[in-house]
Amino acid sequence: MNQELFLLAVLDGISYAALLFLVALGMTLVFGVMRILNMAHGSLYAFGGYFAATLGLWAVSKGLSPAWSFLWLVLAALVIGALLGTVMEVLLLRRIYHKEQILQLLVTFAAFMIFEDLQRMIWGAQPYFVSDIVNYLGVAEVLGITYTRYQLMVLPGVALVVFVGLRWFLKSSRTGRQIVAVAHNREVATAMGIDAKRICLLTFVAGSMLGALGGALASPTTSLVPGIGAEMIVLSFAVVATAGLGQIEGTLVTALLIGLARSFAVYLQPEMEVLVPYLIMVAVLLFRPQGLFSVAQARRV
């Protein structure tokens, strides 16, 4: 592998890791606070992507400047994420918080099945691809390599902004502190006067928005086909589990690790591309059953 290829793999890995991080962050946030692993999270990614692509196509047909595209992407993600997140939380999850974990998992799996067909009904089976924002931003030179500015700066930039923003929000804002309190102990938090119901809704909507944002930002660089949601859910689970459930910093590091490993596999051993994330996950869990960044809990009798 020469230097050029190496650099290319690194850049690919970083831009991919940025997307992976956004989606996995949504998932881990919801799990950390509500102890629910949302199997429909991948569908939110798919919906975000499709919705953004549709808005993008509409904007192109209206002759709007691609400069606005970024706005569409973010707007699409926020709208669809908030909408689906609210619907899911209010209609489904709210009723099953007190039930067994198995049933919670099943309900989100049911939501996944519904979303999967809904998405096929709305957007059909043909691939969607709108790359005008990538073309508009053009390419940049990095150490002798030409690379799209979108993947070089926009994706990692958004991921970093979200990471720092969320850290700050959870540490310093009033609502953020309440979220942390609910995550630690829901009952005590409620006793202290925190509206846990509201916090759960808020967290779930935020997590859904992050998933949709990942999809929307991915839409200009990949073509959207049925099944991307199902793939993404497994991949982001691999990130979340490797990091340790509910770990925000861990998710960032692991997303980077898996993103880089995957892009190196693409250049070195293409057949391994899909396998690498899971192999990393299995290797990590063999030695640290709770994931890389989480602290093992004592067993209760």
Next chain:
Amino acid sequence: MTRANLAGLLLALVALAAPLAWPWLKTPVVIAASFGVAALGVSILIRAGQLSFGHAMFSCAAGYAAAFLARAVPRLDSALLLPVGALCGAAMGMLIGLFVVRYRAIFFGMLNLALSMVLFSILGKFYSWTGGTDGIRVARSTFFGMQLDRDGFETALLVVAVACSVALALAVQRYQQSVAGQALAAVKTNETRLEYIGLSANKALWIGYVFSAALCGLSGAMFALMQGLVTPEMGYWVRSGEIVFISILGGVGHPVGAFLGAVVFEFIKLYSAALFTGAWQMVLGFVLIGLVFFVPSGLSGLLFRKAAPAQASEARPLIGEVRS
């Protein structure tokens, strides 16, 4: 004879008789039996409180094992491929089980899912061995030494599938009443106490895991023979989810549940695919939600509440909690 056993007998008789009257029923009934066997396997683990979202990998691997073997030994009798599938599932379950029984709840479910994705992508990527996403054809060979045409082959498969289902349902029932099976149920209720008695929770779960993998393997071989084709799709994680769905739909309280669930699942799928094209998954999703909200004990729990032993074991943790 309890109501559940009676229902099981009735179901088996209908499964044998109905396809004789309406031959188009043969395929869905064999497929339902195959899914039922897999769901029976998964329900063993659900009784231990562990949900696996990856058990289709055992069906898929066993299907491929059968296909490879049938290709390597062209004159091999089809009836031999079924036990090969079960053995393949069991062997794989032993190996993978060593690793996954150390995990519980979400980690358990999702590790299985991740491993099944590994298998799925290997099968899809290594085209030269596996035929990629097109899969491998399983040529129809003799069945118990008889050279059969398509219809005769399906009838033979139907009889074998129903017979296997009945035998396995009885075997699982015996297993659940054995020490190993009771220990498995205790993994759900209170694992630590189980270990205080001197039984290993991981080992109990491992035995259950191997058993469930063997059942899924048999189911995969059955499916492969019926379809005459194996594809990586058999091991996709959504397929595992469907198997879990069937177990919950039927209820894990009694082995008959798995087959009730499989029949209902297969026919919901068949009819909703015909009525609302492209939306059968959505219909199933709504059914699943309704089920979790209104009948969490599944069809078997609904039909014969008293006969279901799960009711008793589910009540146990509550009592335990009050005392501790």
